Amino acid sequence: xxxxxxxxxxxxxxxxxxxxxxxxxxxxxxxxxxxxxxxxxxxxxxxxxxxxxxxxxxxxxxxxxxxxxxxxxxxxxx
Numbered sequence: 001x002x003x004x005x006x007x008x009x010x011x012x013x014x015x016x017x018x019x020x021x022x023x024x025x026x027x028x029x030x031x032x033x034x035x036x037x038x039x040x041x042x043x044x045x046x047x048x049x050x051x052x053x054x055x056x057x058x059x060x061x062x063x064x065x066x067x068x069x070x071x072x073x074x075x076x077x078x
Contacts, residue, residue: 007035010039023053
């Protein structure tokens with residue numbers, strides 16, 4: 001899912017009772033970085049229960065860093 005659709009899907013999940021979201025995206029996907037990651041803060045402002053983490057997946061990304069970001073998100077999940 002690209003760009004604004006990613007944001008819409010995150011909102012749909014939060015409104016549907018699924019506030020814990022891992023937004024996994026390829027590093028080189030500019031629409032996802034701009035629209036998806038750029039809107040996470042605003043989604044959290046409107047939906048304080050939203051617990052969202054963006055995880056970039058690319059060949060140079062550290063697997064440990066990716067896992068730690070997900071574990072951190074899960075530690076604050078309700």
